Amino acid sequence: MSEMQPLVQRPEFVHIAVATRAFGVVEKPLTLWERMSNQNFARKAFILILLAAIWQVYTTILDNALLFPTFTATLAAFWDGIVRLGLLTRAAFSLKVLLMGYSAGIVLAALLTIIAISSRLGSDLLETLTSMFNPLPAIALLPLALLWFGLGNNSLIFVLIHSVLWPVSLNTHSGFMSVSNTLRMVGRNYGLTGFRYVGKILIPAAFPSILTGLKIGWAFAWRTLIAAELVFGVSSGSGGLGWFIYENKNQLEIPSVFAGLLTVILIGLFVENFIFRTLEARTVRKWGMQS
């Protein structure tokens, strides 16, 4: 054993690469099934159908329309709501208030984060404010808002801004903070300063976080709005979706309550899967910043 094994001697060789024609498959289209399962849309639709089926089966067995109406009964109430009870105008009313509050919140968040990144004191200000107000439920401010702004859209917009501003600022700021030092140096190397530096370097580089902030802000705004309408009812004119749900609950029109909830869910699905997903596909995914 003490003797060393000699290295195995092998001849050298050189191959010439085989022409591609000789291969069986270099490129082959996927089957329909494979392509379907690659479609995000198809997969999600499958999940939705499955959930609806479970709902239908469970409620049919339960057989108590007052507690939990069946999926088909909800659909019927949904249709009835659209045709007879003006569900769509209610939804449009809610959406209008929502968009006003949401966009105002985003503008304020942008201002706040720009202040925050331009000085250390500004950054401390943002951190302090977000830690103070972010945990404060927007709905808890509604009584105060009603006192200050009266019954009406202004109060709703105030609480919406509160619900959007903090999460969006927090995410945007942390996105800015995590922009790589190299990219920052590149931007300054080009001689960019101030708003051009923020707009051309920091915002695109922090876009994954900003997008997350926008999504969270959107969800918070929805919750706040529906809750505000539910708790305090009609604030002006016809009232929104929350009021629709509240009214129908009072009249024990439970399928219509479900139809109202279904509308909230449908709008949520639409915004997430069409608007945010398209935005994502055109930005962070395309840029390879998110897989």
Added chain:
Amino acid sequence: MDQPAPLLSVSGVTLQYKTKEHLITATYRVDFAVFKSDRFVLLGPSGCGKSTLLKAVGGYLRPVEGKITLKGQEISKPGPDRMMVFQEFDQLLPWKTVKQNIMFPLTASSKLSPKEAEDKAMAYIEKVSLSKFADSLPHTLSGGMKQRVAIARGMAMEPDILLMDEPFAALDALTRRKMQEELLQLWQDTRFTVLFVTHSIPEAITIGNRVLLLSPHPGQVKAELNSTGDDAVDPATGRRLSEKIHHILFSDPVEQKEVAHV
């Protein structure tokens, strides 16, 4: 004795930077001068402040002592007259294609109109042989290709001086060799001035026509040597340039290095 004025002059520069706990002196009274079309290499072991020195030339850091001047003007802030090429692959803007990345500094500094910038960008993309990838996004390129784009971007600006901070250090050895040859070829074409930081002796000898050797902790000038690029034997001493550099850099007693690290 009829020497032209240097393009970049670094005189008596002491650089310090703060970490959370320490104030660190990166370089102590460093002097050197870069002339037009020089391929000037800063070489030294890690911790000799060569990257810090390059950042100071880039304008990211002000010297606590001494002066850095470019064409007689003191450097006070970063600017597009000194384009940087970094070691990191993430220096390209991920939301811009190769062409847009090269065009962006040209238009952002209002040096050229968008149309002219595009023509210039395409010309330099061709120079680094990436024409096929002009419309690709950076995340689809390999590391070497990204560095070629970064070099094209720096060169397209036609800056007074190109600052390169170990641009090939993160590449594999084969790509690295190829990139060094390409850089020299590009230099043959346009004779740009470059200040190049590296810790590799062979790379310094290949790339540079003038090599500044720095000692570590803090960085001080040890020597400034000429290089012909082929690691030539000095007829006087019978030693190769690489041996000479090695000797100068590592002749210190070892303890000095160890103590300084604490």
